[in-house]
Amino acid sequence: MTDTPVLSAARRQAPLSDDTGPEIASFQLDNGLDLVVISDRRVPVATHMIWYRNGSADDPIGQSGIAHFLEHLMFKGTERHPAGEFSQVVSGLGGQENAFTSYDYTAYFQRVAKEHLATMMEFESDRMANLMLADDVVAPERDVVLEERRMRVETDPGAQLSEAMASALFVHHPYGIPIIGWMHEIEALDRAHALDYYKRFYTPENAILVVAGDVAEDEVRRLADASYGRITPRGARPQRIRPREPEPRAMRRVAVADPRVEQPLLQRMYLAPSSLTAQGRDAFALEVLAELVGGGPTSYLYRKLVLERGVAVNAGGWYMSSAVDETRFAVYAVPTPEVSLDQLEDMLDRAIAGIVDEALDEKSIARAKTQLIAETTYAADSQTSMARIYGAALAIGETIDSVRSWPADIEAVTHAELAEVARRYLVPRRAVTGHLLKAG
Amino acid sequence: MTDTPVLSAARRQAPLSDDTGPEIASFQLDNGLDLVVISDRRVPVATHMIWYRNGSADDPIGQSGIAHFLEHLMFKGTERHPAGEFSQVVSGLGGQENAFTSYDYTAYFQRVAKEHLATMMEFESDRMANLMLADDVVAPERDVVLEERRMRVETDPGAQLSEAMASALFVHHPYGIPIIGWMHEIEALDRAHALDYYKRFYTPENAILVVAGDVAEDEVRRLADASYGRITPRGARPQRIRPREPEPRAMRRVAVADPRVEQPLLQRMYLAPSSLTAQGRDAFALEVLAELVGGGPTSYLYRKLVLERGVAVNAGGWYMSSAVDETRFAVYAVPTPEVSLDQLEDMLDRAIAGIVDEALDEKSIARAKTQLIAETTYAADSQTSMARIYGAALAIGETIDSVRSWPADIEAVTHAELAEVARRYLVPRRAVTGHLLKAG
Numbered sequence: 001m002t003d004t005p006v007l008s009a010a011r012r013q014a015p016l017s018d019d020t021g022p023e024i025a026s027f028q029l030d031n032g033l034d035l036v037v038i039s040d041r042r043v044p045v046a047t048h049m050i051w052y053r054n055g056s057a058d059d060p061i062g063q064s065g066i067a068h069f070l071e072h073l074m075f076k077g078t079e080r081h082p083a084g085e086f087s088q089v090v091s092g093l094g095g096q097e098n099a100f101t102s103y104d105y106t107a108y109f110q111r112v113a114k115e116h117l118a119t120m121m122e123f124e125s126d127r128m129a130n131l132m133l134a135d136d137v138v139a140p141e142r143d144v145v146l147e148e149r150r151m152r153v154e155t156d157p158g159a160q161l162s163e164a165m166a167s168a169l170f171v172h173h174p175y176g177i178p179i180i181g182w183m184h185e186i187e188a189l190d191r192a193h194a195l196d197y198y199k200r201f202y203t204p205e206n207a208i209l210v211v212a213g214d215v216a217e218d219e220v221r222r223l224a225d226a227s228y229g230r231i232t233p234r235g236a237r238p239q240r241i242r243p244r245e246p247e248p249r250a251m252r253r254v255a256v257a258d259p260r261v262e263q264p265l266l267q268r269m270y271l272a273p274s275s276l277t278a279q280g281r282d283a284f285a286l287e288v289l290a291e292l293v294g295g296g297p298t299s300y301l302y303r304k305l306v307l308e309r310g311v312a313v314n315a316g317g318w319y320m321s322s323a324v325d326e327t328r329f330a331v332y333a334v335p336t337p338e339v340s341l342d343q344l345e346d347m348l349d350r351a352i353a354g355i356v357d358e359a360l361d362e363k364s365i366a367r368a369k370t371q372l373i374a375e376t377t378y379a380a381d382s383q384t385s386m387a388r389i390y391g392a393a394l395a396i397g398e399t400i401d402s403v404r405s406w407p408a409d410i411e412a413v414t415h416a417e418l419a420e421v422a423r424r425y426l427v428p429r430r431a432v433t434g435h436l437l438k439a440g
Numbered sequence: 441m442t443d444t445p446v447l448s449a450a451r452r453q454a455p456l457s458d459d460t461g462p463e464i465a466s467f468q469l470d471n472g473l474d475l476v477v478i479s480d481r482r483v484p485v486a487t488h489m490i491w492y493r494n495g496s497a498d499d500p501i502g503q504s505g506i507a508h509f510l511e512h513l514m515f516k517g518t519e520r521h522p523a524g525e526f527s528q529v530v531s532g533l534g535g536q537e538n539a540f541t542s543y544d545y546t547a548y549f550q551r552v553a554k555e556h557l558a559t560m561m562e563f564e565s566d567r568m569a570n571l572m573l574a575d576d577v578v579a580p581e582r583d584v585v586l587e588e589r590r591m592r593v594e595t596d597p598g599a600q601l602s603e604a605m606a607s608a609l610f611v612h613h614p615y616g617i618p619i620i621g622w623m624h625e626i627e628a629l630d631r632a633h634a635l636d637y638y639k640r641f642y643t644p645e646n647a648i649l650v651v652a653g654d655v656a657e658d659e660v661r662r663l664a665d666a667s668y669g670r671i672t673p674r675g676a677r678p679q680r681i682r683p684r685e686p687e688p689r690a691m692r693r694v695a696v697a698d699p700r701v702e703q704p705l706l707q708r709m710y711l712a713p714s715s716l717t718a719q720g721r722d723a724f725a726l727e728v729l730a731e732l733v734g735g736g737p738t739s740y741l742y743r744k745l746v747l748e749r750g751v752a753v754n755a756g757g758w759y760m761s762s763a764v765d766e767t768r769f770a771v772y773a774v775p776t777p778e779v780s781l782d783q784l785e786d787m788l789d790r791a792i793a794g795i796v797d798e799a800l801d802e803k804s805i806a807r808a809k810t811q812l813i814a815e816t817t818y819a820a821d822s823q824t825s826m827a828r829i830y831g832a833a834l835a836i837g838e839t840i841d842s843v844r845s846w847p848a849d850i851e852a853v854t855h856a857e858l859a860e861v862a863r864r865y866l867v868p869r870r871a872v873t874g875h876l877l878k879a880g
Contacts, residue, residue, distance in 0.1 A: 061501070062683040064612075164611075164690030171607035171616060172504075182612065182686040243502040246622040250604030250874075253693035257868075428697075434690075 022386060024400055025217040029224060031233035032205035036390050036400070037220045038212035040383045046213030047383050048120040049109035050128070051391040053208070054201040056181070057103045057174040057324070058240050062188075065181015066197050068101040069145055069189050073198075074108065075099075076137045078130040083137065086123045093119070103175055104324045105395035111384060114214050121227040128202055129231045138191045146187065149180050157258035158265065161436045164254045166328075168432040169269050173245050173325055204228060205237040208394050212387040245271060245326050252432040257439040265436040266344050267332045272425045274323035276397055283321050284409045285417040286329060286425065290319035292368035292418070293359060294331055300359040301331060304351045311339045311347050324396050329425060341435045355422045360415055373407045462826060464840055465657040469664060471673035472645035476830050476840070477660045478652035480823045486653030487823050488560040489549035490568070491831040493648070494641040496621070497543045497614040497764070498680050502628075504614075505621015506637050508541040509585055509629050513638075514548065515539075516577045518570040523577065526563045533559075543615055544764045545835035551824060554654050561667040568642055569671045578631040586627065589620050597698035598705065601876045604694045606768075608872040609709045613685050613765055644668060645677040648834050652827040685711060685766050692872040697879040705876040706784050707772045712865045714763035716837055723761050724849045725857040726769060726865065730759035732808035732858070733799060734771055740799040741771060744791045751779045751787050764836050769865060781875045795862045800855055813847045 023039040056067045077083035090097045095112035110120045153159040163178050170176030180186070209228065211220050248271055275283040293300045294317020305312040317331035331352070335344045379385040393403045463479040496507045517523035530537045535552035550560045593599040603618050610616030620626070649668065651660050688711055715723040733740045734757020745752040757771035771792070775784045819825040833843045 061681050064683075160689045164692070167611035168608055168692060171604075172622065176611060184684060184686060241501050243504075244624060246624060249600045249696060251695040251697075252604070252608060253695075255691040255693075256689060257691070 022212075022380070024390070026400055027217075027221065029204065029229045031229060031231055032203075032237070033224070033228050033231075034208040034394065035220065035224055036208065036210045036394065037215065037217045038210065038383075038386050038390060039215070040212050040386065041214045043383075044114050044214050045111060045383065046114040046117045046120075046211060046215055047109060047111045047387045048117060048124065049107055049210045049212075049387045049391050050124050051105055051107045051208040051210065051395045052201055053105060053206050053395050054238065054240070055102045055104040055106055056177065056179040057242065058201070059174065059177070059181070060193075060197070062185060063181075063193050063197075064177045065145065065179075065186040066189055066193055067106055068180050069142065069186065070194055070197050070202075071099050071101045071106050071108075072141050072145060073133060073138065073194055074127055074131060076131070076133065076141065078126050078132055080126055080130065081123060086127070089119065089123065101179055102392075103179060105392065107388075107391060107395070109384070109387070117211065117213075117215060117220075118223050118227070121223050125227040125231060128204070128207065128228070131198055131202070133191050133194055133198070135191055138194060142186065142189055145180070146183070149183060149186060152180065153178070154183070155260075157256050157261050158436055160258075161254065161256040161265070161267065161434050164256060165267060165269055165432050165434045168252045168254050169271055169328060170245060171248075172243050174242070175323070175325065175327070200238050203234045203238065204231045205233055205235075208391060210387045210391040210394075212383045240324065242325055248430045251428045253435070254432060255435040255437060257437040259439045261436055261438040263436075264335055264341055264438060265332060265434075266335065266341050266348060267330065267434040267436070268348065269432050269434075270329045270425055270427075271326055271430045272319065272329040274325065274327040275321045275402075276324055277326050281409065281413065281417055282421050282424075285413050285421040286319050287321050287372060288365065288368050288410060288413045289355075289418050289421055290317050290329060291372050292364050293317050293355060295368065295371055298367065300355065300364065301333065301348075301351055304354075305333050305344070305347055309347055311336060311344055315348075322392060322396060322398075341437065345433065345435075352426055355426065356419045360418050360422075362415070365413075365415060365418065369410055369413065372410050376407060462652075462820070464830070464844075466840055467657075467661065469644065469669045471669060471671055472643075472677070473664070473668050473671075474648040474834065475660065475664055476648065476650045476834065477655065477657045478650065478823075478826050478830060479655070480652050480826065481654045483823075484554050484654050485551060485823065486554040486557045486560075486651060486655055487549060487551045487827045488557060488564065489547055489650045489652075489827045489831050490564050491545055491547045491648040491650065491835045492641055493545060493646050493835050494678065494680070495542045495544040495546055496617065496619040497682065498641070499614065499617070499621070500633075500637070502625060503621075503633050503637075504617045505585065505619075505626040506629055506633055507546055508620050509582065509626065510634055510637050510642075511539050511541045511546050511548075512581050512585060513573060513578065513634055514567055514571060516571070516573065516581065518566050518572055520566055520570065521563060526567070529559065529563065541619055542832075543619060545832065547828075547831060547835070549824070549827070557651065557653075557655060557660075558663050558667070561663050565667040565671060568644070568647065568668070571638055571642070573631050573634055573638070575631050578634060582626065582629055585620070586623070589623055589626060592620070593618070594623070595700075597696050597701050598876055600698075601694065601696040601705070601707065601874050604696060605707060605709055605872050605874040608692045608694050609711055609768060610685060611688075612683050614682070615763070615765065615767070640678050643674045643678065644671045645673055645675075648831060650827045650831040650834075652823045680764065682765055688870045691868045693875070694872060695875040695877060697877040699879045701876055701878040704775055704781055704878060705772060705874075706775065706781050706788060707770065707874040707876070708788070709872050709874075710769045710865055710867075711766055711870045712759065712769040714765065714767040715761045715842075716764055717766050721849065721853070721857055722861050722864075725853050725861040726759050727761050727812060728805065728808050728850060728853045729795075729858050729861055730757050730769060731812050732804050733757050733795060735808065735811060738807065740795065740804065741773065741788075741791055744794075745773050745784070745787055749787055751776060751784055755788075762832060762836060781877065785873065785875075792866055795866065796859045800858050800862075802855070805853075805855060805858065809850055809853065812850050816847060 025037045059066045090110050093112050093116050097110040099108040167176045273282050301315040305315040312333040315333040319329045320327045465477045468474050499506045530550050533552050533556050537550040539548040607616045713722050741755040745755040752773040755773040759769045760767045
């Protein structure tokens with residue numbers, strides 16, 4: 001029912017800003033709930049997503065994993081609707097549902113025939129205000145989460161390397177803490193933690209409702225007023241308390257060696273500004289740079305390491321632009337059997353050092369932009385993707401306009417801007433290098 | 441006036457537990473202030489130390505450095521005694537004073553002729569309750585702290601490596617944050633932060649008064665009642681909110697390369713239990729192991745790397761046993777000019793791997809114990825050291841008895857215990873390795 005995207009390659013996607021973009025209305029209910037209505041009249045279906053402006057990076061000290069744990073507990077019922085009823089109704093209507101927790105937000109969604117939108121609002125608004133958390137529900141669900149962590153991380157050396165690299169990259173900021181939480185802290189989460197967290201963050205002021213589909217603004221407003229609108233506001237939105245990373249000074253390296261490793265891996269992450277923290281147009285330039293350097297088999301790293309040098313069987317990179325605070329720009333390469341990670345790293349270093357001189361030709365720049373913008377065109381074709389793009393953007397503090405202008409902003413990135421962000425951010429002292437090795 | 445010990449080699453010191461140990465009395469005032477009186481009648485001098493059970497690891501999120509900043513501000517006067525008066529009185533009486541901030545506590549002390557003890561109590565209790573913090577005092581003092589950080593860290597690559605290694609070792613716990621704070625967070629500290637912090641932590645319940653010298657228990661009690669005893673209690677001691685480190689999984693490496701580096705350095709830190717977190721007798725065994733492996737020119741590492749192999753000009757190690765939470769066990773080596781850090785690290789790895797087989801002979805074990813216990817004998821000869829030993833122990837949650845029994849606990853460490861802690865804690869996945877290199 002729930003999943004936790006690790007956002008390993010969560011490049012932001014956004015719709016086209018030309019006339020073919022969807023009609024979007026946004027407004028606020030009297031209790032502070034933000035609403036976004038995205039018109040999509042192609043099929044008689046509605047996507048209903050509620051976004052909360054809190055994610056794992058807002059977990060209280062010592063309670064890592066509570067955002068994700070509460071996401072699980074949100075399926076445990078209210079006085080009016082016992083555990084499982086909501087999910088049964090959705091599937092009974094032929095619908096789909098899901099939920100996910102990320103660093104900066106938590107979201108719940110259903111996709112149903114449009115005439116059932118009111119029903120979704122009734123259920124979703126009910127659990128925003130009236131969640132029941134009995135002790136006999138909390139403890140078994142914690143076991144479920146612990147098992148989830150065991151399966152995803154404890155038995156996967158690659159996931160362990162990712163966790164260790166994030167910890168090393170973010171020395172001060174909670175992006176260094178895994179979304180699912182540290183094992184020993186999940187084990188200690190209890191009903192009181194969950195209830196405190198729920199009361200603090202699950203409020204109308206902290207939520208954004210996104211409805212996409214064959215629906216009219218005034219109808220959505222009327223339905224939302226009759227459901228969400230009845231929830232008492234708290235008077236203010238809860239605060240995110242986020243420290244800022246210190247300026248990095250040291251090159252860092254992390255290695256996980258495990259007998260279960262089938263395929264060695266070289267990874268590198270650089271601390272980089274996000275769409276929210278970037279000065280000027282740096283985030284747009286970093287998006288183009290990531291695509292150009294690491295986006296698929298025509299990218300600079302793939303050409304250099306796989307095609308020209310023959311030292312890697314795969315290579316690429318990505319940039320997680322969408323984040324409230326400073327974020328990661330990553331590159332990776334998978335060595336051919338006869339190449340060591342140290343040798344591969346030496347080649348990677350040279351390739352990174354050569355970006356400004358060798359990678360930024362006009363043709364590659366144009367290709368990267370086209371690629372990025374094309375991805376958003378495909379995304380705009382999916383109602384759920386559209387709802388997700390706008391919901392995520394608003395949940396981290398961006399605007400509808402910023403999403404709409406994104407393709408133009410990408411198009412406007414210059415050679416000079418690309419060279420500047422490569423020089424400024426892809427430097428050793430901002431980097432954590434990871435080696436995943438077969439032990440023994 | 442103030443200093444911030446980085447505690448780079450703060451091996452705990454404690455007095456002998458035999459009949460020659462000092463008389464110690466301990467009691468509590470009605471308002472919750474703990475008192476310890478250590479008799480030392482050799483000279484007519486008294487050491488007056490007040491310890492607060494809060495240090496840099498208790499700094500609120502985003503306000504790193506506030507514990508240390510407040511330590512500075514504590515010298516800025518009260519309504520009754522303007523800024524500088526206390527210090528002038530102490531020096532006018534021919535006395536000494538100092539203050540220091542550590543991870544787990546903050547302390548202030550004066551050493552004066554015993555007849556001035558009442559005066560010290562009057563001043564110190566006054567600033568526990570009545571500190572004045574005018575804006576025109578706070579901002580200039582913040583500049584002083586910023587300059588302190590610039591001098592100590594920003595211009596010292598070795599300090600930068602230490603900070604980066606601590607950040608990498610403590611991925612979740614605030615021991616990874618420098619005591620003095622991160623530059624950008626010190627810059628943002630203001631009067632409101634300082635006042636909130638002062639009100640939260642500077643309370644009688646949170647303090648321990650240690651008086652050592654030619655003083656009687658009943659006299660100290662009477663003086664303390666008349667000064668500290670008049671401070672209104674808050675009803676409860678403030679809580680330390682401390683996350684626990686996750687079980688480490690990845691080998692980590694940190695490198696700082698700087699043109700100012702004159703002498704390359706290899707360092708390694710292992711995450712290890714402290715005297716407070718250790719199961720059984722592990723902390724005692726780690727103390728003996730640190731002395732045996734790294735305590736001076738007769739130690740195992742010095743013999744191996746400097747004398748036998750000739751690859752280092754210095755080598756050693758230390759263990760910071762005294763800590764509320766999990767702590768660090770460190771080893772280091774300084775290479776000879778013709779040896780690279782990688783070569784030296786290879787030798788260090790072999791030496792560490794050889795500890796159980798090569799270092800734990802009975803003679804070396806006996807020598808290490810004698811050395812450790814002898815150091816405490818010297819410490820017991822200094823009134824101020826004694827006050828500091830008991831104050832630090834109580835401030836982190838140990839007892840007077842645990843300090844008194846420490847030499848016997850050290851004496852009882854066995855070969856099997858040493859082998860066990862070496863095998864359990866000196867392993868790659870618990871380690872951060874640091875290289876300090878000359879750049880260019």
